[in-house]
Amino acid sequence: MINAGRIWDTWGVTALLLLLLLCTPVIAPGFLDIENLQSVLRESAYVGIVAVGMTFAIASGAFDLSVGGQLALTSVVTLMAFNGGGTAAAVAAAITTGLLCGLVNAGLITQLRVPPFVATLGSLFVFRGIAYLLTQDGPKTLPYEQIEAPFAKIGSLDVAGLPVPFLIMVAVFGAGWVLLRRTAIGRRTLAYGSSPSAARFCGISDTTIRVFVFGLVGLTVGIAALTYITRVWTADGSAQDGFELKVIAAVVLGGTALKGGKGTLIGTFSAVFLVSVLNEVLVSRGVESAYQRIVLGCVLIVALTVDGLRTRFAAPGSFRRASRPTS
Amino acid sequence: MRTKKIASVALLGILALSACSDSGEPAADQKITVGFSVYDMQYEFFQKMAKGTQDAAAAKGWEVKLHDEKSDENEMVTGASALIDQGVDLLIISPFKPTALGPIIAKAKAENVPVIVNDIGGGGTPYDAIVISDNAGGGKLAAEFMDKQIQANGSASKNVASITCEPSATYAARRNAGFKEEIEARGYTVVAELSGNSKAEEGYKVMKDILAKNPDVAGVFSCNDPMGVAAANAIKDAGKSPVTDVVSVGFNADPEALTAIKGDLLAATVAQDPAAMGGLTVTLGEQALNKQPIQFSNAAEREVFNPVTLVDKTNVASIG
Numbered sequence: 158m159i160n161a162g163r164i165w166d167t168w169g170v171t172a173l174l175l176l177l178l179l180c181t182p183v184i185a186p187g188f189l190d191i192e193n194l195q196s197v198l199r200e201s202a203y204v205g206i207v208a209v210g211m212t213f214a215i216a217s218g219a220f221d222l223s224v225g226g227q228l229a230l231t232s233v234v235t236l237m238a239f240n241g242g243g244t245a246a247a248v249a250a251a252i253t254t255g256l257l258c259g260l261v262n263a264g265l266i267t268q269l270r271v272p273p274f275v276a277t278l279g280s281l282f283v284f285r286g287i288a289y290l291l292t293q294d295g296p297k298t299l300p301y302e303q304i305e306a307p308f309a310k311i312g313s314l315d316v317a318g319l320p321v322p323f324l325i326m327v328a329v330f331g332a333g334w335v336l337l338r339r340t341a342i343g344r345r346t347l348a349y350g351s352s353p354s355a356a357r358f359c360g361i362s363d364t365t366i367r368v369f370v371f372g373l374v375g376l377t378v379g380i381a382a383l384t385y386i387t388r389v390w391t392a393d394g395s396a397q398d399g400f401e402l403k404v405i406a407a408v409v410l411g412g413t414a415l416k417g418g419k420g421t422l423i424g425t426f427s428a429v430f431l432v433s434v435l436n437e438v439l440v441s442r443g444v445e446s447a448y449q450r451i452v453l454g455c456v457l458i459v460a461l462t463v464d465g466l467r468t469r470f471a472a473p474g475s476f477r478r479a480s481r482p483t484s
Numbered sequence: 485m486r487t488k489k490i491a492s493v494a495l496l497g498i499l500a501l502s503a504c505s506d507s508g509e510p511a512a513d514q515k516i517t518v519g520f521s522v523y524d525m526q527y528e529f530f531q532k533m534a535k536g537t538q539d540a541a542a543a544k545g546w547e548v549k550l551h552d553e554k555s556d557e558n559e560m561v562t563g564a565s566a567l568i569d570q571g572v573d574l575l576i577i578s579p580f581k582p583t584a585l586g587p588i589i590a591k592a593k594a595e596n597v598p599v600i601v602n603d604i605g606g607g608g609t610p611y612d613a614i615v616i617s618d619n620a621g622g623g624k625l626a627a628e629f630m631d632k633q634i635q636a637n638g639s640a641s642k643n644v645a646s647i648t649c650e651p652s653a654t655y656a657a658r659r660n661a662g663f664k665e666e667i668e669a670r671g672y673t674v675v676a677e678l679s680g681n682s683k684a685e686e687g688y689k690v691m692k693d694i695l696a697k698n699p700d701v702a703g704v705f706s707c708n709d710p711m712g713v714a715a716a717n718a719i720k721d722a723g724k725s726p727v728t729d730v731v732s733v734g735f736n737a738d739p740e741a742l743t744a745i746k747g748d749l750l751a752a753t754v755a756q757d758p759a760a761m762g763g764l765t766v767t768l769g770e771q772a773l774n775k776q777p778i779q780f781s782n783a784a785e786r787e788v789f790n791p792v793t794l795v796d797k798t799n800v801a802s803i804g
Contacts, residue, residue: 192569200562295652298583301609304590313587389561391583391607397558440563446525446554 166412166419170460171427177434185438195320197433199312199388202322203228203381205429207400208407209333210377212425213370215408216337218350218417219266219273221374225400226284227258231382232392233288236297244308251386252379258284259375263368273367281401289394296393299386312387322384329380334422342369350417406453407432410460432456516544518769519567520762521551521560521577523604529758530578533602536762537576544770557581564588568595574769575599582607598772600765603758605655611786612772615764618781618789619655622754623662623705625794626733629752630703631670633731641702645676645694647687647715649707656682656707659735659754663705675701680711687711691718695730703731709738709753716750727751737795737803745800752796755803761790 181188188194207224214221231254238250258280265276291297303309314321337343342365349356349366357363386392409415410431411424432453439449520537522530534550541548549572551563560580567575568591575597579585582605589609592599601614630644644667649656664674676694680687687706694701695718704719706712712734716726726732727748734741737755744750768788771778781789795803 187570190569193566196562196566196569200558296581296583298607299586301586301589301607304586313591385558388587389557389581389584390586391557391581446552 167421167423170411170424170431174427174431174434177431177438181434181438185441188434188437188441191318193437195315195318197430197437198323199320201429201433202320202326203385203388204400204403204407204433205326205426206329206381206384207374207377207404208411208425208429209329209422210370210374211404211408212333212411212413212420212422213337213343213346213373214273215405215413215415216350216417216420217346217366217370218353219367219370220405221262221277221371222274222401223258223262223277223281223284224374224378224404225397226281226288227255227375227378228382228385228400229288229392229394229396230258230284230291231255231379232386232396233291233297233394235382235386236299236392237291239299239303239306239308240297244306247308248383251382252376255375255377255379255382256372257375258378259372260368262375263364263371266371267364267367273371285394288392288396292393296391299390309387309390312384312389322388325380325384329377330422330426336373337420337422346370347418347420350414350420352418403432406457410457412464516546516573516773517549517571518546518574518576518766519549519551519564519570519572521553521564521567521575521579523553523578523580524555525552526555529756533578533758533762536759537602537766538762539759540763540766544766546766553578553580555580557584560584561587565591568592568597572597574773576602576765576769578602579604579607582609585609585611598769600769600772602761602765606785613768613778613780613786613788615761615768615788615790616655617756617761617792619658619792620662620665621789622735622756622792623659623664624666625792626659626705626735626752626754627663627666627670629794629796630667630705630731630733631672633727633751634702637702637728637731639702639729641700642672643675643698643701644672644703644705645678645691645698645701646674647690647704647706647711648677648679649682649711650679653682653707659707660705667703667705672703680706680714682708682711684710684714687714688718691715692722695719695722695724701730703733705733705735707735709734709736709741712753713738713740713744713750716744720749742795742800742803745795745797748797752794755793755795757790757792764788764790 211221231251234254235247235251239247262277262280265271265280266273299309311321316324345361346366349361407428408425411421411428413420413425435453435456436449439452518541520534522534524530538548549567549570551567553560553563557580561584564575564577565588575592577599579601585607586609589599589611598612601611603616606614646660646663648660675698678690680690691704704715706715712732716732719726719730719732724730731751733751734753737753741750741753768778781787
């Protein structure tokens with residue numbers, strides 16, 4: 158029973174994803190076409206990349222609500238850098254801006270003692286506001302004349318049949334897995350999320366964890382912005398409104414505990430695709446967008462209800478189990 | 485183990501629900517398939533545009549694949565690219581973000597698929613043609629109506645005002661330009677031309693200022709209906725009639741404007757015809773497919789104008 162529960166924590170969403178994929182030939186003919194699969198992998202990448210950072214944040218017991226604002230601002234700055242200095246400038250600008258946004262959040266939380274939820278809610282508006290300011294005279298764009306620039310190709314290129322944004326996402330997940338499972342800072346993040354006060358007694362510093370976690374979220378936003386902007390070629394202050402909720406939904410659906418202390422990147426990975434595959438299936442069946450939202454909301458609620466039931470009925474020992482990393 | 489079952493059953497249930505709305509698979513032969521990526525199907529304007537596109541394509545025996553961008557540039561690029569992947573012969577797109585047309589047009593060019601843009605904007609990309617309402621013509625219709633109504637009112641003043649949308653809305657600016665040209669040709673003077681940034685509250689404020697500085701103004705044209713109705717309210721609040729004292733004309737035939745016209749709270753508006761615009765994109769698409777030259781209204785930007793109609797109290801019942 159305990160083993161089944163542990164396996165479910167990590168692999169449950171993956172099992173659901175596989176089940177859904179097995180059903181697609183019947184419920185969504187054409188879904189398994191190569192081009193369609195490539196499209197799903199390509200469009201899920203930017204959500205997945207930020208979901209890696211968000212898994213760390215939630216596992217440490219904090220939300221980062223500002224990722225949508227960070228993505229809009231980073232995308233705008235990246236396009237400005239590209240138009241001014243080409244591909245190298247754009248990549249540098251994306252990483253730097255994302256990282257800076259994350260460090261601003263960390264600063265608000267550690268220096269001004271603002272709770273993460275409130276600090277990132279505030280910075281969400283500030284980041285978006287700056288993005289709006291920078292695009293007052295129209296959205297920033299990747300001009301059509303730049304169609305052959307290496308930067309413009311990032312979003313559309315395939316390597317061995319796999320879209321480049323997806324490969325970047327896989328690399329970010331791989332690095333995240335090593336960080337979470339194989340490094341001291343990853344272990345400390347989980348310990349801190351499990352019980353901040355106990356972690357403090359063990360000599361884990363609040364500041365270190367916050368700077369690490371929010372810096373990491375910012376970094377993933379920077380990388381995600383590169384895959385996003387090279388697919389869509391335009392950005393302004395309104396870009397990806399509601400992005401934070403998409404990312405948080407994927408992380409939570411994946412099995413990372415909202416209370417902190419437990420994080421599963423395998424679950425997050427599968428949940429990102431569970432949402433996008435389900436969405437694709439609904440679209441291909443001609444379901445109206447209003448119903449698509451309702452179905453996705455219901456899946457999230459059902460998944461969390463099931464998780465709640467499991468925790469309630471699980472055998473003793475679940476408390477200890479919940480405090481261990483599960484991926 | 486039990487939980488796994490619960491989750492699977494729940495998910496299957498949801499999928500079964502979505503599977504209920506089954507529709508027959510169209511027979512796959514060589515007939516032309518057109519992909520239409522639409523801005524957002526929640527809006528009546530785009531529902532009519534989609535209907536017009538589908539009807540025109542059906543009349544030619546074409547198949548239409550509809551894609552809803554849901555007011556999201558990411559969905560716009562993903563879905564429109566997917567239509568090209570699915571092998572459509574022609575892409576019609578009403579873009580949520582014209583500046584995001586780049587990657588779509590690039591893909592279409594690579595696959596040799598002509599692209600007709602319907603409304604909103606072309607984003608500086610090499611599309612084949614763009615259909616937009618005849619905005620300047622609409623402004624001209626507004627001026628003709630205003631002249632007639634001012635004469636019917638017996639007003640001695642030849643002073644009128646014009647309220648514009650935000651400066652970045654280049655197509656909308658043509659409405660005020662068309663209005664100004666025609667009304668001046670009819671011997672009037674545009675004493676005030678101010679921006680209300682497309683917003684009702686700003687339109688109201690701007691109209692109050694105009695009335696304070698030019699109390700004899702005999703008519704006002706607004707670039708959109710929210711501002712048109714707001715300006716008319718400002719006139720009413722100043723104790724004047726928006727029909728018989730200061731002739732107020734809006735643009736777009738929004739439901740609020742139609743209601744206002746019925747209640748004498750607005751003199752007229754100009755209606756776009758999204759269904760006809762949809763039909764026009766299909767016609768132009770066929771010409772592009774057959775490599776026939778397209779008759780542009782404005783060749784420099786590859787624009788084709790769709791006619792608009794004036795709506796006043798005499799025909800408001802037949803609109804909407």
